Amino acid sequence: MKxxxxxxxxxxxxxxxxxxxxxxxAVDCWGMDWKVIAGKSRTQSVSTSRRVCGYLLRQRTSMSLxxxxxxxxxxxxxxxxxxxxxxxxxxxxxxxxxxxIKSIETQAExxxxxxDSETRALLKGSRRTYNPSEEVEK
Numbered sequence: 001m002k003x004x005x006x007x008x009x010x011x012x013x014x015x016x017x018x019x020x021x022x023x024x025x026a027v028d029c030w031g032m033d034w035k036v037i038a039g040k041s042r043t044q045s046v047s048t049s050r051r052v053c054g055y056l057l058r059q060r061t062s063m064s065l066x067x068x069x070x071x072x073x074x075x076x077x078x079x080x081x082x083x084x085x086x087x088x089x090x091x092x093x094x095x096x097x098x099x100x101i102k103s104i105e106t107q108a109e110x111x112x113x114x115x116d117s118e119t120r121a122l123l124k125g126s127r128r129t130y131n132p133s134e135e136v137e138k
Contacts, residue, residue, distance in 0.1 A: 018061070018115070026049060026052070
């Protein structure tokens with residue numbers, strides 16, 4: 001959905017985030033490597049982190065259920081639906097989960113802002129622009 005200013009919004013009226021930012025914020029929050037989060041482990045801490053990550057990817061990106069499943073270790077789209085439904089319930093019932101999700105969202109927003117400002121600075125400072133006619137000879 002687009003706003004009057006042209007900003008794309010996620011399903012719950014917050015600006016979209018990059019999947020990379022959400023994944024990085026999740027890794028930072030839990031102190032786990034992404035390979036662990038997206039891996040095969042079924043321990044509660046790993047499965048909770050994976051489920052919350054899938055929920056945030058669905059809520060704050062334009063990724064499809066299938067894309068989220070692939071990113072989170074090759075899970076099926078129905079697994080992602082389960083993650084979203086369960087996390088929505090927990091969000092309203094468990095203040096600790098709600099606080100964790102808000103913290104990850106805030107961190108992901110900050111990562112996005114930093115990446116945007118760094119990109120703008122690089123583009124602004126760049127004296128050279130890409131010209132497709134300047135192909136590198138092999």
